[in-house]
Amino acid sequence: MEERMNSKDVQIHINHVGMTFKDNKGNDMEALKDINLDIKKGEFISLLGPSGCGKTTLLRIIADLLKPTKGSVRIDGMMPREIRMQQKFGIVFQSPVLLDWRTVRKNIELPLEIMHYDAQRLPERSAEMLKLVGLEEFANHYPKQLSGGMQQRVGIARALGIEPELLLMDEPFSALDEFTKEKLHVDMLDIWEKTNKTIIFVTHNIQEAVFLSNRICVLSPHPGRLSAVVDVDLPKKRTLDIRDTLHFSELVAKVRNSFEGGSL
Amino acid sequence: MKKIRKLGQKKWLVTLVWVIGIVIVWEIMAFRVAAVKRTPENILPHIYQILYSFIDSSPVAGGQTALMVVASNAVATLLRAAVGFLLGMGLGFVLALLMKLSGIIEKLAFPYLMLIQMIPILGMAPIILSLTGDIGTSRIIIAAILTFYPVAANTLAGLKSVETEKYELMYSYAAPKRMIYTKVLIPACLPYFFTGLKIAAPMAITASILVDTLQGDGGLGCMLSQSLRHAMSIYVFWDIVLVSAVIGILSTKLMGWIEDLVSPLKRIDRQIGRRGGK
Structure with missing residues (x-):
């Protein structure tokens, strides 16, 4: 499976990426095999697949949290490491990973402090981010005083605060209840529209992937490989009721059928 | 039954029951000892006698009242302990940071730290005294040794408690090592550090009192052994025991207040009434 496009639009170029881990018995475990994928600037890409398909591994390779054993990734023509050193990655983890002793505002300011952002403009910047995720009133709360959904929103605000080139999200909503998740899905689309960031979103939920993304990369396990790329031709502005349309169900079915062997 | 359980949740009430219980047992013993005493003073005086001795204005030693003796010696002991x-x-704290920074330092240092901890103070004190030749210095060293281990061990545990995700977060922002320490590791280990301080504070005081007993240059421990040998009123002995206990408890409390x-x-x-959760 290859997904190639006109090279001038491409922001992320994933070229023959393979990843082999050693398990505890010393045997080779092929987590990813020959992944080829081009991602355009401003896309909302979902990496979708069952557990063990290597979707998180792929995200971590893009984020320079892992080095691939084969192939390479180029982002704007640079190595992931260079992009990371320039502090151009915004990562949202599965758990919010907030610092308990910092207020919501101070948590959002953490990466800005690391990159020596102008201290005088710091409060203004964090206020802007708080507004984006709708947590203005909670600026001086501590993470433990917030619900799981709010904590994850702080994580998103923190990731966006540094104006990243790329927003990488690793199953950010999987631990949340259905209602909170829906709310955050709508928020996410809103944020995508407002900021126009390239977003790579890892998930194992087909509906979530269809609702959020403009392209879905379907990964299959053992070894993890790209088995299909599905374009989601829904309008960019989406509301929750779009999930009740026939077209949405057709897309979900199409994605489901694209898993190798037809089903999971 | 439900009412009793509700009362049991009130902290002050539990304390009160304990205090009353101890007073009753104490007084029974005091009467019992008084009945068989062979010394002019009751070796286990009644509580009111002990409390009265604090405000008694008659001198017990060198023209000083019991209160003056206890207070001046308590200050001496406390300063050395501090x-x-x-x-x-x-x-x-510094060693914990070093052990965190380098696995080799941890492997080298940690077993010996534990060994030092296992030597009884009574055995360690004369050795250190003979090494330094100065009682004041050795008192400080012994208090330091006793403080050192709980602080280092707890702080190290705190530094190690930081989850991988937090490192990855800092890594993804290309944070230099210094910032990982100042912004994540050190704030994360503070509660553990204070746990170490709370354990160590009364130990340092106890050690200081113990070393006092080795040589007669003042301090609570010194007065303690003198009063036991009837060089002074027996009340001074009990005054010191009481004051030492209170100081020990207060020292732990003080660490808690500083932590706050x-x-x-x-x-x-x-605030959220969920102490120690997570």
Whole structure:
């Protein structure tokens, strides 16, 4: 499976990426095999697949949290490491990973402090981010005083605060209840529209992937490989009721059928 | 039954029951000892006698009242303990950081730290005294040694408690090592550090009192052994025991108050009434 496009639009170029881990018995475990994928600037890409398909591994390779054993990734023509050193990655983890002793505002300011952002403009910047995720009133709360959904929103605000080139999200909503998740899905689309960031979103939920993304990369396990790329031709502005349309169900079915062997 | 359980949740009430219980047992013993005493003074005086001795204006030694003796010697003991405590605290914290920075230092240092901890103070004190030749210095050193281990061990545990995700977060922002320490590791280990201080504070004081007994240059321990040998009123002995216990408890409390001032974590936990959760 290859997904190639006109090279001038491409922001992320994933070229023959393979990843082999050693398990505890010393045997080779092929987590990813020959992944080829081009991602355009401003896309909302979902990496979708069952557990063990290597979707998180792929995200971590893009984020320079892992080095691939084969192939390479180029982002704007640079190595992931260079992009990371320039502090151009915004990562949202599965758990919010907030610092308990910092207020919501101070948590959002953490990466800005690391990159020596102008201290005088710091409060203004964090206020802007708080507004984006709708947590203005909670600026001086501590993470433990917030619900799981709010904590994850702080994580998103923190990731966006540094104006990243790329927003990488690793199953950010999987631990949340259905209602909170829906709310955050709508928020996410809103944020995508407002900021126009390239977003790579890892998930194992087909509906979530269809609702959020403009392209879905379907990964299959053992070894993890790209088995299909599905374009989601829904309008960019989406509301929750779009999930009740026939077209949405057709897309979900199409994605489901694209898993190798037809089903999971 | 339900009412009793509800009452049991009131902290002050539990304390009150304990105090009353101890007073009753104490007084029974005091009467019993008084009945068989062979000395002019009751070796186990009644509680009111002990309390009265604090405000008694008759001199017990060198023209000083019991209160003056206890207070001046308590200050001496506390100052020495405090110097040793601060020294041990600083060294313990720095060593914990070094052990975190380097696995080799941890492997080299940690087993010996535990060994030092196992030598009884009574055995260690004369050795250190003969090494330094000065009782004041050895008192400080012993208080420092006793403080050092709980602080280092707890702080190290705190530094190690930081989850991988937090490192990855800092890594993804290309944070330099210095910032990982100042912004994540050190704030994260503070509650553990204070746990170490709370354990160490009364130990440093006890050690200081124990070393006092070795040589007659003042301090609570010195007065303690003198009063036991009937060089002074028996009440002084009990006054010192009481004061030492109170100081020990207060020293732990003091660490808690300082923690409240320094670290916001405890305040938040209390606010949401979910202490120690997570």
